[in-house]
Amino acid sequence: MDTSVTDTLVGRLLDGRYLIEDRIARGGMATVYRARDMRLDRPVAVKVMHDVFATDPEFVARFIREAKAAAAFSHPNVVAVFDQGADGGHVYLVMEYVVGETLRDLLRRRGRLSPAEALGILQPVLAALSAAHASGLIHRDVKPENVLLARDGRVKVADFGLAQAVNRTASRTATLIGTVAYLAPEQVTRGVADARSDVYAAGIMLFEMLTGAPPYQGDSPLAVAYRHAHEDVPPPSSRVQSLPPAIDAVVLAATARDPDRRPADAHALLALVARARRELSTPDADGDAVTTLVPLSTETLVVAGAPRRRRRWRMFVALLVVLAVAAAAGAAGWWLAVGRYAVVPRLVGVSTTQATELAAKAHLRLHVAGETWSTTYPAGTIVDQRQRPESRVNRGTAIDVTVSKGRHLTTVPSFDPAQTSLADYEAALAHAGLSAGPVTQRYDDTVPAGNVIATNPAAGDQVDWNSSVAITISQGRQPIPVPDVRGQPADQAAATLQDAGFAVATSQAFSDTVPKGVVMSESPTPGGNGYRGDTVTLVVSQGPQLFPVPKVTSTLADPSTWITIDQARQILESAGFTVHVGKKGRFGIVTHQDPAPGSMEPKGFTVTIDAV
Missing domain, CATH: 3.30.200.20 (Phosphorylase Kinase; domain 1)
Incomplete structure (x- = not known):
């Protein structure tokens, strides 16, 4: 299986x-x-x-x-x-x-069969095909795989999937349907099949049962098909010398390359098989003994010249004998036709105790052939019976049943999110008798990507053997886009980043263009991805850097301190300031400046000077 x-x-x-x-x-x-x-x-x-x-x-x-x-x-x-x-x-x-095995399974186990066994299997197969042919059906795929051997001895033909209604005429198909080892020559060469094609396949199957292998082997299916079409099937005795001529005759008749030389249908081949079984010399060649009902004679014996009274007495005795024989025959007929049979009760779903009682009432015995796990039937109840309910079997037959062991439970394996990968957990499930169901993913800030973070049912739960378990694995940390907070006030920018899941660090730098307290830049670069808890560093503007304004004013009472306009311009511009001359005066000596000396101003700031 x-x-x-x-x-x-x-x-x-x-x-x-x-x-x-x-x-x-x-x-x-x-x-x-x-x-x-x-x-x-x-x-x-x-x-x-x-x-x-x-x-x-x-x-x-x-x-x-x-x-x-x-x-x-x-x-x-x-x-x-x-x-x-x-x-x-x-x-x-x-x-x-059908509980049992295929003929293919039997041949693999046994190699080949005795003539009695082979014909015993072929007869019910031909009976089935005979009825099909009479109904206008052909099987088209007769082979050991499609012959089922039930444990109770019944033989069943399966898979009429290639059968077609032919209304007693040949059918044609554009495709070659069937198994190449059993294809009739006309199926290979002309693509047609009728009842004689099934006869050919049955003959090939008989050859294989008797010898352990089909008649033709080849490197490819095409090579085997070619041999079917262009070679005669050899007698099976050419491979197994002990086989009698009667067996060879059946095989050669069934496998004639010319369909017209074969039996017309399975019924005709069945007659040949029955005759071959009778001709076999060994006592067991006929398989099971055949019961023959011999009809009672209806003739009346009259003796001439006897006295009338004696004749009447003899007639009376003869009548009694006939009646007794008829009664015995009737009883025997009843026994053979009805009395020896019992009707199999339905046992599935009842306890073994009840099943034993039901079997006994039906004049049968209960035999527990095995036990199996079941999610449908409680422990101790019948889950299957080999003999079909309402079928007839001989009285005293043992009804083979399978008893439930109840649910086969197992435990969902545990896992360590820090270490258990999906492959490791699937192996653990298989070891526990389970299989992996749907696999989903979700982000997790602590579990490495690819590791198991959850299951359904949960780890430790008791579930049925062969159940599936849904698994959730980590995708690792979830990427988060870094917001662009440049140009925002530092407090507002920090709040935006923290709301997105980031930590915030700040530093300060002078800027001649960005107002004080406003974010100048951030790292990592905005628009990229980070992860929850990552730190984003902000550079916040301190505004422009300030420098002291140099003293360029003169004391008129002390000529040594006098500074001319040109000298003041040079001093201020060297310090990075811009100079605006207000009053130039007559002598060009700077006496006033704005802003005052020592004032802190940014470079490029305009200092106004006045002179006398």
Whole structure:
């Protein structure tokens, strides 16, 4: 069985009715799941078309044809089709769930089978194909993978997905449908298939059962197909010398390259197989003993010349004998037809004690074949039964059941946000019998990017085995755009940065252009990204730098202190000031200045001087 705990359909309820429990197998066109019909409380097999095909109208139509063709066709040796539908883009088919293995599984395990075993399996397969051919259906894909061997001994043919109504005429398709190892020559060369194509495939399958391998091998499917079309199938005794001629005759008849030389349909091949079983010399070659009902003779024996009274007495005795024999035959017939059978009760959902009582009332026995975990049924109740409810089995048969062990619980693993990465946690989930569900991300100022910060369900919770756990991982610290606060008053700028999540540091610098107390620059550069808690440094203007105004005034009483206008201009301009001459006077000696000497003024400030 091919299972997968990560299959998204497992655990889902399709169409509000079919609970998908496990994946059984995956084919080229669809995946088959074991499921439970919650409405009828029975196990079923659900075949879900692959997504790539579910969106293709041609393939969907082919899938629906399978459902209609198979549902309209009923036979004990054919897997029954119960329902078909679509749910959320999933196109599905609901079929009978057969507990057992495929013929392919048996051949892998055994290698090859005895003639009695091979014919014993082929007969019910041909019975199913015979009924299909009589209904105007051909299978088109007869192979060991499509032959199911139930544990109770039943043989079932599965996957009539390639069958088409042919109304007793050949069908033609533009595509070569089937498995190359079992393709009839006409399918390879002309792309046509009829009942004789199924006969050919059944013959190839018989060859493989008897010898352990199909007749043709090749480096590629095309090479194998070529050999089907251009070579005669050898007798199986060429590989297994102990095989009798009767077996060779069946295989060679079924696999004739010319369809006209094969049995006309599965019914005709079935007659050849039955005759071959009778001709086999070994006692067990016929498989199970065949019960034959011999009809009672209706002839009356009359003896001439006997006295009348004696004749009457003999007739009376003969009548009694006939009646006794008829009664015995009737009883035997009742026993063979009805009395020896019991009807299998429905046991799923009841306790083992109740199931034992129900089985005993039906003249059957209960056999616990195994236990399994179940989210649907409490511990100690029956979750599955091998023999189908309402079916007939011999009295005294052991009904094989599977008992629930209850829910299989496991614990959601813990994690360390500082150290547990997503990959590490997914491994921990797998070890605990769980799988990773949706993964989301969120920023976190303390947990490194990529590490796990939360789960749903939470760590430590008890959940069902094979459940999925949603995971949240850290994206690391959240980037924050650095606001542009240049030109704002220092207090306002600091508040803006702090509201955005930044810390603020300040320094001061003189500026001839930016007013005092206003932000001149910031670092990091505005427009870039920082992180919450990062420090943004502001440079706040102190206004222009001030310098002392030099003394350029003269004392008229002391000629040594006299400073001319030109001398005053040179002194002031050297100090970085601009000079404006007010009164020039007659002698050009500076006697007054504004602002006064020693005043603190910025460079470029205009100093006015007056002279006499």
